Amino acid sequence: MARHHDLSALEQAAAIKAKQISPVELAEHYLQRIETHNETVGAFVTVNAARALDEARAAEQAVLDGADLPLLHGVPTGIKDLNNVKGERTTFGSVLMKDFVAPYDDFLVERMRAGGLISLGKTNTPEFGFPCYTINEVAPVARTPWDLDRLSSGSSGGAASAVASGLLPLAQGSDGGGSVRSPASACGLVGIKTSRGRISGGPLRVDPAGLGVAGPLARTVRDAAAFLDIASGPGIGDPHWAPPLPAGETFLGHCDRPPGKLRIGRYIDPVMPGAQPEPEVIDAWEKTCTFLETLGHSVEDVPPPIDEDVVAHFVKVWTLGAATIPVTDEQAKQMQPLTQWLRECGLALSGREAMDALTQIGLAARRAIEQYAPYDVIVAPVCTQVPRPINWYADAPSPEADFELQKQYSAYTSPYNVTGQPAISLPLHYSSEGLPIGMMFVGRPADEATLVSLSAQIESAAPWRDRHPDIWDL
Template sequence: MSQLHDLTALEQAAAVRAKEVSPTELVEHALARIDALDVGLGAFLTVTPDRARAQAAEAEARLREGGELPPLLGVPTAVKDLNNTAGVRTTFGSTALADFVPQVDDAVVTRLAAAGTISVGKTNTPEFGFPCYTDNELVGPARCPWDPSRLAGGSSGGAAVAVAAGFVPFAQGSDGGGSVRIPASINGLFGIKPSRGRISNAPYGSEVTGLGTSGPLARTVRDAAALLDAMAGPEIGDPFWAPPLPPGETFLALADREPGRLRIGRYTESAMPGTELEPEVAAAFEDAGRLLESLGHVVEDVPHGLLDPAVLPSFERVWALSATTLPVPPDRVDRLQPLTRWMRDRGLALSARDAMEAMFALRVFSRQFVRATAGFDVLLAPVLTMTPRPISWFTEDGEGAPDFERQKRYAAFTALFNVTGQPAVSVPLHWTDGGLPVGTMLVGRPADEATLVSLSAQLEAARPWAGRHPAVWTESR
């Protein structure tokens, strides 16, 4: 017999509108699964049952009143704990802010509520989102539901676990160097890093570096597209605005549209010297290329030599810059974890000239790279170089700098497209013989999420993945 969490987000929304299920029932089901199963997975930093129940009651009142309803009314979701949520503890994954309660919502939180979704809590994230895996001193690691001895990835690891384990049908994440695509790959989900400026980072955000953006994690392309529709759009004063879709068009509608015959470039050049793909990752990448060819697309290799050697050190400097303005009280800096302290010290040691030259180098490179690959409709690339890593793998050589070096080898492809600002997705097309998911990345032209959504939906139809679940899926109280 199917359970409520077997329904997709869009199916849940339709059931609410048809009054086949109530928002309260959906919320109570989500809360019960979190209460029973999350202790071994670490998806949440904070669960908000009272708030979620109150919002469910409000949704039911709207249903009784009738009239125009928001598209995702009553559907449970979750917000990453890097995003301010008014009245809800928001820790940024740090003991230094363990008791912080913001008075304002981030714009993306406001938009999710306006679309009718109900947040059941704040998902686990590493301290200030810096690592590509999720672990912190508040609740510990987010664990991959397919194998809880392995890390769920980051920094949106908690969001991915919440979706993969069937706690919520979709969730908001954010991606400054791969933080949606990495956990999507590890947890067998579809994740979108939108174009720069597609989703507002207001009122604070990462506008200075331009690297970070919110994005959806979901089990299906259509659910992710619907969540992208809910989150997309600028706020007054945003420095980056992605061109809007044509009037009346939606990303959800694009998921039902054929992409046409595309020219797809196989991209395998990494900024990390000597990067090699583990056999299972290489197999997933080659398999994705063959599948695309079987669907009628032209798949060609992208020539190497497009990466300027200055890109990686410039990115590292810009990444460290974002640690210099962390909202940590001076008397709590000593509570920061070793990696965060190392990043912060590195950023503070940069001169103003170093910082500006690094930002300038990334902007120049971005223009060159986008021009050089403009002949391709989509790029095909690995998400990660290795299969999901065991707990504590990243710090086996030491914390701080050694940890960061391991992360660079592991996630050697994703950050490039935060630099260029191009949209990118992770598509769950492959599982290892041992049952671990391995995602593959598709990258679109600037501001062209439309092609990525249509192509991803075509891949999902050709090789459906939404019915594949970890063992925890069928567990209950």
């Protein structure tokens, strides 16, 4: 008989509705696994067992009462510690916020709760979400369970560690430069960077560059699609709105729709100065392209979406984000060296330089979307390398050198934060050492539906959900 964590999120929801599993029993199962393994994999910053069990008891009563149940009723999840949950500690991965208790729920948290999900706590993230690795001073290091001497990437590293280790069936992440896709790749998961405006960042988050979006980390495409169905939609005052699906359609429904023959573009040049994909990454990409052709799709070479000049503008915009962290100069001295350095770089920009960088990445986004307009999907690796060793960035001689290593590792992802296009990482390949290598599929603007349909087709032809790291069975 399958253990509870062997079931997908949708299978768990179906078992709850059929009264085969109690939401309380399911929450207790995962809370026990978190207690056993969290120190090892660094998945959670905060666990709120009492609140989770109260919500699970209410969910169980709704089943007994014959209530109309939402799609993921009673299924456990985790909220990334960059998102606010009213009454819960929200640290943003920083000692400066270690005692902060959020006074409100983010709109996304409200949507997840309305969709039936029960949060067991806050998942680990680096300080204010800036690095592509998850190391901070408020929680254990987030590690990929495929090799506990390696990082789970970031900034949704805790969420990815939790799902890949069987501590959650599904988790929420966010992605401003690769922060869902890189952890998905490092941990052998499905991870979706949604379209700009698909999921609300409200009520307070305003990103002038439009880089950051929320998205799911899951074991299956269907679970990720179900998350989109419950989480999507604009909130009051949002600056960007992605058009909804036509009436009567769902993202989950698109998992059962054949995508037809797609025109797919491919490229391997990561553009990022100094970045070189490892041979096993190139081999995985080549095999992916050949596999797509066996599924009946047309695959052809295309240029990369941006050039090196755009990378420099993106870096400036990234540092502007650090410059807006609401801390005094004295408080900033308590931040980690990388965060301090990014903040200083952002503060050093003149108003003209900042506006020019924002303008240039906007123009680059237009050019990239025009260039790829003839294609249904673009395929590239997620990262240039397999998951990095624990001390890979810590051993860098300076914050600037640390940042360069990050750019070289997660080198393919950020262009699509610039364009706002949806992108998904799929766990199609593993290295000779058994480490996951994710492949990235990018859709047309606001076209998650085609990505979900193609991804479901790929998963059906080359399933991955039953491949687990050793910790899964512990």
